[in-house]
Amino acid sequence: MKRIALVGMPNTGKSTLFNRVTGASARVGNWPGITVDLLATRILLGGDMVEVVDLPGIYDLHGFSEDERVVRRFIEHTSVDLVAIILNAAQIDRQLALALQLRELGLPCALLLNMADEARQLGISIDAAVMARELAMPVALLSAKHGHGCGEAMAMLTHELARAKPVAPDMLRVQLAADDRIDAAAEAVLSAAVDIPARLPAQITDRIDRVLLHPGLGLPLFFAVMLAVFQGVFWLGEPMQDALERGFDFIRAAALVPLFSGAPAWLRGFALDGVWAGVVTVAAFVPLIILFFLFMAVVEDSGYLSRAAFLTDALMAKLGLDGRSFVMMLMGFGCNVPAAMGTRIMRSRGLRLLTMLIIPVSLCSARLQVFLFLTAAIFSARAAPLVIFSLYVMSFVAALVTAVAFKGRFRNDEPFVLELPPYRFPTLRQIGLRAWHEVRHFLHRATKFIVGGVILIWLLTHLPAGAAAGGPDTFAGMLGRLFQPVLAPIGIDERLTVALIFGFVAKEVLIGAFAVIFGLEGQALATDLAGRMDWVQAYSFMLFTLIYTPCLSTIATLRAEAKSSAYATLSVAWSVLLAWLASFAFYQTARHLGY
Amino acid sequence: MIPLHDLTPGDDATVAAIHADTALRSRLAALGIRIGQRVRLIRKGVLAGPLHVRLGTTDVILRRRQASQITVTR
Numbered sequence: 001m002k003r004i005a006l007v008g009m010p011n012t013g014k015s016t017l018f019n020r021v022t023g024a025s026a027r028v029g030n031w032p033g034i035t036v037d038l039l040a041t042r043i044l045l046g047g048d049m050v051e052v053v054d055l056p057g058i059y060d061l062h063g064f065s066e067d068e069r070v071v072r073r074f075i076e077h078t079s080v081d082l083v084a085i086i087l088n089a090a091q092i093d094r095q096l097a098l099a100l101q102l103r104e105l106g107l108p109c110a111l112l113l114n115m116a117d118e119a120r121q122l123g124i125s126i127d128a129a130v131m132a133r134e135l136a137m138p139v140a141l142l143s144a145k146h147g148h149g150c151g152e153a154m155a156m157l158t159h160e161l162a163r164a165k166p167v168a169p170d171m172l173r174v175q176l177a178a179d180d181r182i183d184a185a186a187e188a189v190l191s192a193a194v195d196i197p198a199r200l201p202a203q204i205t206d207r208i209d210r211v212l213l214h215p216g217l218g219l220p221l222f223f224a225v226m227l228a229v230f231q232g233v234f235w236l237g238e239p240m241q242d243a244l245e246r247g248f249d250f251i252r253a254a255a256l257v258p259l260f261s262g263a264p265a266w267l268r269g270f271a272l273d274g275v276w277a278g279v280v281t282v283a284a285f286v287p288l289i290i291l292f293f294l295f296m297a298v299v300e301d302s303g304y305l306s307r308a309a310f311l312t313d314a315l316m317a318k319l320g321l322d323g324r325s326f327v328m329m330l331m332g333f334g335c336n337v338p339a340a341m342g343t344r345i346m347r348s349r350g351l352r353l354l355t356m357l358i359i360p361v362s363l364c365s366a367r368l369q370v371f372l373f374l375t376a377a378i379f380s381a382r383a384a385p386l387v388i389f390s391l392y393v394m395s396f397v398a399a400l401v402t403a404v405a406f407k408g409r410f411r412n413d414e415p416f417v418l419e420l421p422p423y424r425f426p427t428l429r430q431i432g433l434r435a436w437h438e439v440r441h442f443l444h445r446a447t448k449f450i451v452g453g454v455i456l457i458w459l460l461t462h463l464p465a466g467a468a469a470g471g472p473d474t475f476a477g478m479l480g481r482l483f484q485p486v487l488a489p490i491g492i493d494e495r496l497t498v499a500l501i502f503g504f505v506a507k508e509v510l511i512g513a514f515a516v517i518f519g520l521e522g523q524a525l526a527t528d529l530a531g532r533m534d535w536v537q538a539y540s541f542m543l544f545t546l547i548y549t550p551c552l553s554t555i556a557t558l559r560a561e562a563k564s565s566a567y568a569t570l571s572v573a574w575s576v577l578l579a580w581l582a583s584f585a586f587y588q589t590a591r592h593l594g595y
Numbered sequence: 596m597i598p599l600h601d602l603t604p605g606d607d608a609t610v611a612a613i614h615a616d617t618a619l620r621s622r623l624a625a626l627g628i629r630i631g632q633r634v635r636l637i638r639k640g641v642l643a644g645p646l647h648v649r650l651g652t653t654d655v656i657l658r659r660r661q662a663s664q665i666t667v668t669r
Contacts, residue, residue, distance in 0.1 A: 059622070059625035059626065060621060060622075060624075060625040062621065090652055091651075091652050091653055093627075093651050093652065094626070094627040094650070094651065094653055097625075122652065124652075209637075209647075213638060213647070215638075215640075215641040216641070218641075306656075309656070310640060310644070310645055310647065310656045311640070311644070313640065313644055313645045313656075313658065314640055314641065314642040314643055314644035314645070315642070317658070322658075323645070323656075347618075415615075415619050415622070415657070415658065415660070415661045416645060416656075416657060416658040416661065417619070417622055417623060417626060417655065417656075417657040417658075417661055418655065418656050418657070419626055419653065419654065419655055419656075420647065420654035420655060420656050421654075422654075
């Protein structure tokens with residue numbers, strides 16, 4: 001099978017093009033290096049199956065970042081029939097060198113100039129025919145976001161692929177030495193084929209930046225925007241959540257209860273109060289989580305996160321981090337796993353390890369479900385948003401403490417030089433793909449962890465046979481007693497211990513566990529919980545849940561990214577210790593103050 | 596000849612010399628910061644934050660420590 005490799009600089013819409021061509025939902029990010037795993041898909045091109053590989057965005061073939069090494073390794077070790085080079089037409093003056101570097105290697109290349117619409121708006125006109133002649137490779141202009149020119153580009157790739165012979169370049173390093181020659185060659189091609197106006201028209205990006213990067217207003221505005229995003233998510237999501245819960249209640253009453261009416265009591269309990277109650281409690285949060293990711297996608301793809309890096313770098317520098325660490329932490333609000341993988345853009349190992357140490361305390365969407373559920377049950381409707389907000393603040397505080405504690409151990413010597421992309425607005429298609437991706441991701445986790453976890457918890461709270469359900473004689477009760485010496489001083493009782501243990505696997509299991517442990521769901525569960533724990537206990541429980549470790553997937557990712565089990569162990573041990581200390585300090589102080 | 600971070604926002608200048616190691620030099624070059632290139636300082640971050648500069652159609656942010664390794668002529 002023939003193979004096409006997509007190579008291009010960050011922020012050229014490479015992932016968007018990949019998605020459009022393959023219909024797959026690769027993550028699209030307006031943040032350098034966000035395409036972290038090598039995505040490959042097989043598509044039908046001109047009657048043949050062709051493998052398309054999306055390589056990470058790079059500035060330079062002989063750069064020093066992880067992504068640049070990945071691309072080099074790939075080209076050195078994999079036979080490629082055609083390299084499709086994707087460049088940003090609006091920045092052709094400095095991106096062209098990458099195309100020439102690849103051509104110098106003797107690889108069969110085709111050049112796709114993306115964002116042709118943006119270039120046109122900037123008054124840059126590109127003569128594709130002249131450029132193709134000068135470069136001795138076919139050139140196509142297109143806009144992957146809007147789909148303009150994609151058909152022609154695909155036809156060009158098909159045609160080139162038919163003629164191309166695979167090359168396995170061995171002498172990469174030798175040939176890459178010819179840097180000066182490439183600069184001169186780029187100059188020649190540019191002057192022949194590209195006409196860039198001396199003065200670019202006043203750009204909207206500039207005007208937006210004047211406000212959003214304002215010395216005094218920039219940071220407050222950024223936090224206001226993030227707050228508005230969260231408010232918007234809940235304002236839109238809560239009615240959907242309520243409707244979903246009513247739907248589940250109806251299904252239970254109309255279909256499941258009659259279905260199991262003849263079944264033995266233990267089976268009825270297992271199916272209805274175990275699996276069904278657990279899974280449904282988790283599933284009710286799906287609309288909120290999808291909305292949350294959609295809003296985050298818009299912020300992420302817009303280019304605002306790079307501005308956040310600019311605004312926060314001064315502060316992060318004092319913590320031994322840089323602006324990108326802050327952005328990775330924000331990405332962690334969605335899910336810690338891609339955030340940890342996103343640190344690959346950092347070259348300094350110290351900076352990478354320190355950033356990966358703070359990511360696990362960012363309040364991810366799975367933990368948000370637990371907090372939304374508990375605050376709705378325990379706190380008044382007026383206090384609940386403030387409680388959630390305070391947990392986000394605590395997430396930052398925990399990150400700060402972690403960075404200060406470890407910045408001496410993981411030293412950062414990396415220069416901070418970063419491209420600031422223009423603002424962009426994602427299309428509906430991009431947003432749709434992203435939503436579908438999140439739903440799929442949830443279903444995957446649901447089948448993998450949630451159903452299994454919920455079943456296990458049901459068994460633990462109902463066995464051995466004869467013990468009262470959820471009582472002290474069950475396995476869960478025994479586990480709870482075992483941990484009481486540690487957990488009692490932070491206000492967590494025996495019954496919640498087993499929930500915490502399973503929360504280690506995935507936080508979604510935690511709320512499922514509540515439903516199973518107490519044999520209730522929805523409003524009844526909330527009322528029951530309110531009767532069992534006061535607000536001090538609830539907040540202590542949430543603090544502990546926030547910090548004590550994200551989930552197994554994150555730990556596995558940290559281990560893989562750092563290539564060190566010792567590092568992953570350190571991360572977990574530190575998180576659990578910090579969580580316990582934070583909860584202990586809060587719980588004991590509150591109790592001493594008489595709450 | 597002054598360091599890049601001594602420009603005032605709105606100033607245009609030409610990159611005259613880059614005193615950086617190979618790794619940083621190649622990263623700067625990939626972002627368009629090369630000797631002879633015209634550069635404009637757009638803004639400086641507060642509290643000794645990064646600089647925002649423009650090279651042709653590309654915007655780049657960089658810390659003052661890195662900017663101090665680049666000298667420019669107005």
